[in-house]
Amino acid sequence: MIELNQLxxxxxxxxxxxxGRAAKRLFMTQPPLSxxxxxxxxxxxxxxxxxxxxHVSLTDPGRTFLRDARLILEFxxxxxxxxxxxxxxxxxxxxxxxxAVSGYWQIPQIIALATQKLPDxxxxxxxxxxxxxxxxxxxxxxxxxxxxxxxxxFPLTYQRVLREPLCVALPPAxxxxxxxxxxxxDFAGLPFIMYSATEGKYxxxxxxxxxxxxxxxxxxxxxxxxxxxxxxxxxxxxxxxxVPDSARHLGFPGLEFRPLSHPDAIAEIxxxxxxxxxxxxxxxxxxxxxxxxxxxxxxxxxxxxxxxxPDAS
Numbered sequence: 001m002i003e004l005n006q007l008x009x010x011x012x013x014x015x016x017x018x019x020g021r022a023a024k025r026l027f028m029t030q031p032p033l034s035x036x037x038x039x040x041x042x043x044x045x046x047x048x049x050x051x052x053x054x055h056v057s058l059t060d061p062g063r064t065f066l067r068d069a070r071l072i073l074e075f076x077x078x079x080x081x082x083x084x085x086x087x088x089x090x091x092x093x094x095x096x097x098x099x100a101v102s103g104y105w106q107i108p109q110i111i112a113l114a115t116q117k118l119p120d121x122x123x124x125x126x127x128x129x130x131x132x133x134x135x136x137x138x139x140x141x142x143x144x145x146x147x148x149x150x151x152x153x154f155p156l157t158y159q160r161v162l163r164e165p166l167c168v169a170l171p172p173a174x175x176x177x178x179x180x181x182x183x184x185x186d187f188a189g190l191p192f193i194m195y196s197a198t199e200g201k202y203x204x205x206x207x208x209x210x211x212x213x214x215x216x217x218x219x220x221x222x223x224x225x226x227x228x229x230x231x232x233x234x235x236x237x238x239x240x241x242x243v244p245d246s247a248r249h250l251g252f253p254g255l256e257f258r259p260l261s262h263p264d265a266i267a268e269i270x271x272x273x274x275x276x277x278x279x280x281x282x283x284x285x286x287x288x289x290x291x292x293x294x295x296x297x298x299x300x301x302x303x304x305x306x307x308x309x310p311d312a313s
Contacts, residue, residue, distance in 0.1 A: 002043050004076055007069045009036040010048060014066045017056045091120040092281030097133035097145035098125065101203075101227050102269050105246040106162050107146060110289055117288055121281045130202065137272060143279050144286070145272045148202040155275040159286075161293035162269035166206065167248070169234045169241045170256040176240070177256045184214040184262060191239035192218035199225030203267070207242045210262060231255060 012022040013033070023033045041048050048062035058066065085091040098107045111123060126133075126142065133145035137156055150158035168182045176182060195203040200223075211218065221239045224230050230241045231252045244267045248257050271289055273282060 002040065004073065006036045006040040006043075007073055009033055010040055011066065011069050011073065013037060013049060013056065014058055014062065014069075017058075019051070019056065085120065087280055090118075090281075090284065092279060093122045093124060094143040094279065094281055094285055095124045095126060095136075095141065097128045097136060097142045097147075099130055099133075099146065099148060099269075100127055101244055101246065101267075102146055102148075102162070103127060104227075104244075105249045106164070106269060110292065113292055114285060114288060118281075118284060121285060129199070134272065137274055140274070143273065143277065143282055146269050147272050148267070148269060150270050150272070156272055157275050158270040158272050159290065159293075160268055161271045161289055164245045164267050166210075166242050166260050166265040166267055167245045168258045168260050169231055169243050169247065170258060171234050171237045171240070172254040172256070174240070174256060177258070179258065181259045181261045184210055184216045184260070187211070187218040187240065188216050190218055191221045193222045193224065193230050193233050193239045193241040194220050195230070196223045196225040203227075203244070206265075206267060210242075210265060213264075214262075228252075 009022070009026065012025050013019060016022040016025065019030050019033060023030045026033065037049060044061075044065070046061045046065075047059050048065055050057045050059055082091060111125075114121065114123060126136070128136065128145075130145075130147035130149060131151075133142060133147050134151055134153055134156065136142035137145055138153060146161070147158075150156075168176070170177050176186060179186070195201075195207065197204045204223075218240075222233055224233070227243050227247050228250055230243060231247060231250060233239065234241050235252055235255050242260060242265075245257075271286065271293075273286065
């Protein structure tokens with residue numbers, strides 16, 4: 001068996017070509033240094049050094065082995081440094097889930113920030129609905145998720161990280177586009193494209209709750225699960241829709257977007273993870289997202305305060 005300490009001893013002697021100087025460099029005496037070289041040569045079955053009372057030189061096998069010994073020691077040092085960085089959370093790999101709508105704007109911002117601040121943490125992205133993310137977190141196939149609504153499920157922990165207003169998507173040349181802001185009563189009896197009650201449950205519940213609270217009944221013409229499909233139908237003139245503000249970033253030409261005057265017209269995103277996770281990189285990533293979201297949430301709160309009006313129906 002070849003030991004790393006034997007390689008260090010050999011490299012020191014090979015570079016110094018003097019046992020005394022090599023021993024001093026390694027903070028040891030000459031006899032144990034000579035013993036380590038002998039053990040190494042015995043393990044390899046070759047002579048690495050020619051030594052006399054006044055001279056030390058490398059044999060041909062010694063010169064060849066010196067190159068490899070240096071590489072092994074360098075690799076060993078790199079491995080030690082890497083495992084220490086992983087233990088500190090500075091390196092690693094995270095499986096991250098996110099919903100489709102959050103991928104329009106918020107999640108790309110977080111990924112860009114992590115790429116800049118935590119360049120040695122690799123994020124493996126999984127686009128999944130919130131319920132599937134929670135199941136994956138419970139099964140340990142996800143390290144972290146970004147979900148729309150927290151569900152009590154041990155041992156998951158949640159932290160709200162993003163809030164965005166809901167807005168109105170209008171077809172081209174809609175008469176409602178003349179208004180700077182829209183109220184829920186503006187939708188009464190109008191053709192409306194709604195989220196699916198099953199595949200788009202979060203936004204269905206949000207929008208349906210707003211209409212019920214305002215005692216407004218639009219004319220539901222379609223139910224869809226994906227925001228981009230809803231926007232396509234709006235652009236085609238099929239009806240109006242209420243969508244998260246980040247849908248603006250999809251860049252559908254011809255569409256008009258207007259703010260919705262209601263204090264509860266807000267969509268949220270929660271960061272979810274397991275309390276018992278033993279992945280060091282997770283802590284560093286969560287801290288980064290939390291710091292980023294604090295500024296984002298303050299901006300959203302200020303905007304909500306400025307946009308709120310007494311008559312919200």
